[in-house]
Amino acid sequence: MELDIRRIMEHLPHRYPMLLVDRVLELVPGERIVAIKNVSINEPFFQGHFPHLPVMPGVLIIEALAQAAAIFSFAKPEGGTMLDSNTTAYYLVGIDDARFRKPVVPGDQLRLEVTALRISKVMCKYEAKAYVKDEVVAEAKIMCAIRDIGEA
Template identity: 70%
Template sequence: MELDIKQIMERLPHRYPMLLVDRVLEMVPGKHIVAIKNVTLNEPFFTGHFPHHPVMPGVLIIEALAQASALFSFEGDSGVNPANPKMAYYLVGVDQARFRRPVVPGDQLRLESTAEKISRSICKYATRATVDGQLVAEAKIMCAIRILED
């Protein structure tokens, strides 16, 4: 299954400048995903990180991996939809994070996530990000699903 930006926006609540997934290349609901983030000099964070040597912040690479993870975790009949305004999908844990090389303007970040556990309240993933086949970051991440009160 592939998704374009319109389909991604139907499934995630994030919008510019925080939507960090541009396309889904491969997705098996509840199992794994391969998605893309095109990194351009127009990203707002490059203004201050760093003006003379632009580098994508590692925390935003992790956020992109969490967003990609949300996309494949609740596809189908799970009843959970991160875009539902009465539901929140929070990044609550990051373990074993390693950053191997900088991500710079012009890079295409390939986001890969595999489910380790998915339930109606907690999800755990093994994630990795690559550029041109080279590992740039990897982490184990955990997300929590909460129903928001009015």
């Protein structure tokens, strides 16, 4: 399954400037997602990080990976039907073993690859890696909680 930006926005509550996934290239419910974030000099964080040497903040690379994981978590294995993000909240609750291997700069295209380690109705754990070309630039294990909006 592939998703363009309109379909992504149907399933993530994030909007500019916090929407950090531009396209989903591959989505295998219950297994993995591959998504893209195009990094442009027009990103608002480059105004202050850093004006003389623009580098994407590592925390935003992790956020992009978590957003890809959220899209992945909303896909049900039994048919690819998406959960409703209007009634379901998705929270990043843990980050383990985060490593940042190389700076991400304007003009780079991040390939976000997230693989399921454990998925349940309330908690999910993933192995997540961000690549530029074929080089890992960041990686982490991330844990996310899924809650009904009424419980949030």
